[in-house]
Amino acid sequence: MKKKNITALKFKDKDEGSSVLSKHVGNEKILFIIVFVIFTIHSLSLIFPAAYMFMNSFKDATEYFDSAIAFPQAFDYKNYTEVFSSFRVGNDTFFTMLFNSVWYVALTALSGVLMPMTVGYCLARYNFPGKNLLYSIVLFSLTIPLVGSGAAGLKLLGALGIYDSPLNKVVNLMSGFTGSFLVFYGFFKSVSPAYSEAAKVDGAGPYTIYFKIILPQAVPIITTYLITNSIAAWNDYESVLLYFPSWNTISSGLFSYKENNARGDFPLYYAGLVVATIPALTVFAVFSKRIMTSLSVGGIKG
Amino acid sequence: MMKSETTAFNGNIKRRMKKYNLKASDCVFLVSMLILPIIYFAVFWVYVHIDSTMLAFKTPTGEYSTLTLELAWKTIVESGSTMQIAMRNTAIFFALNILNIPFGVLVAYFFYRRLKGFRVFQIIFYLPQIISTVVITQTFADVISVDGPLGLLCEYVGINLPKQGLLGNADTAIWTVVFYYIWVSWGGNMLLLGGAMARLPVEVLESARIDGVNTFQEIVNMVFPLLWSSISTFLVLAMTGLLTASGPILALTAGAHETTTISYWIYEKLRGNAVSQSNYNEVAAVGLILTVIYVPIILLCRWAIEKIPVVEY
Numbered sequence: 001m002k003k004k005n006i007t008a009l010k011f012k013d014k015d016e017g018s019s020v021l022s023k024h025v026g027n028e029k030i031l032f033i034i035v036f037v038i039f040t041i042h043s044l045s046l047i048f049p050a051a052y053m054f055m056n057s058f059k060d061a062t063e064y065f066d067s068a069i070a071f072p073q074a075f076d077y078k079n080y081t082e083v084f085s086s087f088r089v090g091n092d093t094f095f096t097m098l099f100n101s102v103w104y105v106a107l108t109a110l111s112g113v114l115m116p117m118t119v120g121y122c123l124a125r126y127n128f129p130g131k132n133l134l135y136s137i138v139l140f141s142l143t144i145p146l147v148g149s150g151a152a153g154l155k156l157l158g159a160l161g162i163y164d165s166p167l168n169k170v171v172n173l174m175s176g177f178t179g180s181f182l183v184f185y186g187f188f189k190s191v192s193p194a195y196s197e198a199a200k201v202d203g204a205g206p207y208t209i210y211f212k213i214i215l216p217q218a219v220p221i222i223t224t225y226l227i228t229n230s231i232a233a234w235n236d237y238e239s240v241l242l243y244f245p246s247w248n249t250i251s252s253g254l255f256s257y258k259e260n261n262a263r264g265d266f267p268l269y270y271a272g273l274v275v276a277t278i279p280a281l282t283v284f285a286v287f288s289k290r291i292m293t294s295l296s297v298g299g300i301k302g
Numbered sequence: 303m304m305k306s307e308t309t310a311f312n313g314n315i316k317r318r319m320k321k322y323n324l325k326a327s328d329c330v331f332l333v334s335m336l337i338l339p340i341i342y343f344a345v346f347w348v349y350v351h352i353d354s355t356m357l358a359f360k361t362p363t364g365e366y367s368t369l370t371l372e373l374a375w376k377t378i379v380e381s382g383s384t385m386q387i388a389m390r391n392t393a394i395f396f397a398l399n400i401l402n403i404p405f406g407v408l409v410a411y412f413f414y415r416r417l418k419g420f421r422v423f424q425i426i427f428y429l430p431q432i433i434s435t436v437v438i439t440q441t442f443a444d445v446i447s448v449d450g451p452l453g454l455l456c457e458y459v460g461i462n463l464p465k466q467g468l469l470g471n472a473d474t475a476i477w478t479v480v481f482y483y484i485w486v487s488w489g490g491n492m493l494l495l496g497g498a499m500a501r502l503p504v505e506v507l508e509s510a511r512i513d514g515v516n517t518f519q520e521i522v523n524m525v526f527p528l529l530w531s532s533i534s535t536f537l538v539l540a541m542t543g544l545l546t547a548s549g550p551i552l553a554l555t556a557g558a559h560e561t562t563t564i565s566y567w568i569y570e571k572l573r574g575n576a577v578s579q580s581n582y583n584e585v586a587a588v589g590l591i592l593t594v595i596y597v598p599i600i601l602l603c604r605w606a607i608e609k610i611p612v613v614e615y
Binding site: 019020021022024027028031032035036039040042043045046047048049050052053068069115118119121122126127128129134137138141142143144145146147148149150151152153154155156157158163164171174175176177205206207210228231232234235237238241242245251254255258269273276277280281284288291 | 322323327328329331332336338339341347350354357358412414415426427428429430432433437440445449450485504508511512516517545546553569573574579581583586589592596597600604
């Protein structure tokens with residue numbers, strides 16, 4: 001029974017009402033009601049932007065300027081068809097921006113996982129000369145704030161001829177000493193060595209052990225990182241404007257549209273924002289459970 | 303002679319491999335897996351930081367001089383300068399990042415204690431990470447504008463908003479951005495802290511409950527100490543982000559009306575200047591000075607954080 005109570009609060013057991021911690025009595029009941037009300041108000045305030053954007057995407061410019069908070073008089077899809085047919089930022093059509101978003105998201109998401117995972121595994125599971133030095137350098141680079149190097153970074157990208165080029169993102173795939181390295185390092189440290197030892201006895205080499213024994217165990221955390229990195233990259237506009245100014249993604253394009261058309265067609269802009277939000281929301285809706293639980297398990301244990 | 307040298311070298315390598323329990327196949331694996339990230343790190347971190355330091359000691363025409371550093375120092379210490387405003391605002395956002403941590407613990411605590419509807423709250427609080435900042439800032443700006451719902455409400459109760467709007471006025475702009483930042487980052491750490499909370503030893507909390515511990519005592523005397531290892535990691539990460547702490551300045555105000563931060567100031571100087579590279583030396587010089595000032599402070603704070611013992615369970 002005691003065991004049941006313990007797991008109940010670890011979000012695993014259906015019998016979660018049996019723990020004293022999940023019971024709220026006396027003054028605590030009042031506290032929980034107050035907190036519930038505050039959280040509800042905050043939740044409504046967070047849902048409001050999505051509803052506001054959605055409502056205004058169906059209006060025409062006049063109706064929007066008359067009242068931005070009123071419901072649309074009719075649910076006219078004109079703005080949505082226009083987003084796909086005539087919405088332009090500079091010379092880029094919506095489909096050009098969509099294409100740019102796809103490669104930008106794919107490469108950004110991969111670069112946050114591919115090498116950090118490999119470096120994490122090597123440092124967590126192998127003992128080799130210079131390992132401690134390498135680990136210390138990585139930790140130093142991750143935890144000591146050095147500012148102002150952006151200028152030298154851009155200068156280098158220019159010198160290498162990969163500034164404002166997708167090649168920059170391809171080169172970025174080599175990057176292994178990023179924040180996610182710490183999470184992968186912690187994860188591989190926690191994986192029992194029994195699996196790899198058994199495989200070794202059976203004659204498996206280091207590549208087989210890594211790709212066939214270890215990586216499959218890391219699939220949940222890899223998937224979570226890929227999903228969260230993808231969502232962040234899809235919504236990123238600041239880095240795109242700085243490093244890829246000629247390659248408008250949907251997010252940077254919409255931002256530039258607003259920046260250059262302060263009095264532009266806002267309902268059309270909102271329709272564009274709704275379209276831009278749909279992929280991120282869909283991915284989140286499909287994988288929300290995995291994001292919540294995997295992040296909970298992986299966390300910041302580094 | 304050559305043969306004996308080669309034999310000695312091979313023997314040395316073999317001894318070292320034995321010491322580290324490495325086979326030849328392990329060495330090939332390690333080299334093939336680590337070579338690319340190490341090259342990348344050497345070029346894009348080590349070289350870039352060395353070059354950044356060199357840039358700080360050069361004039362825009364490429365001559366070595368301390369002039370750029372002297373001018374940067376002047377910009378930093380000059381009273382009322384943009385850099386001073388940026389430093390003040392960065393400090394505000396840094397403080398918010400720090401305050402967000404205990405606040406995140408509280409939010410995670412109520413979810414852990416099965417607040418009604420906590421699963422729905424969990425998803426909604428995560429929405430600002432899903433919906434683009436462009437969307438949320440645009441809506442926020444519309445809502446608080448003079449013609450928007452807030453403006454109409456204020457007019458109704460007899461309060462006058464500044465004519466230029468809350469974001470268009472130096473007295474109110476930064477605090478409006480701060481409000482926005484608190485609003486969207488409320489549940490930011492909630493997920494990761496929730497994960498740490500799920501690993502708490504429930505039997506310890508339960509027995510304390512049975513002994514009559516109330517909610518306040520439970521949070522202050524049990525949850526915070528038990529979570530200290532996670533909280534301290536967050537604190538260290540927040541310290542690391544001290545100089546880069548910033549709200550969504552570009553989308554809300556583009557740094558106007560005294561809302562700029564250090565990281566936005568740097569961003570603004572770099573954006574669109576990749577061809578002319580006109581501001582690169584100034585950015586590198588300011589960055590170098592601020593790094594020299596702040597790194598010892600951060601190291602001291604980290605040392606103090608690490609002095610607090612972590613509860614093992």
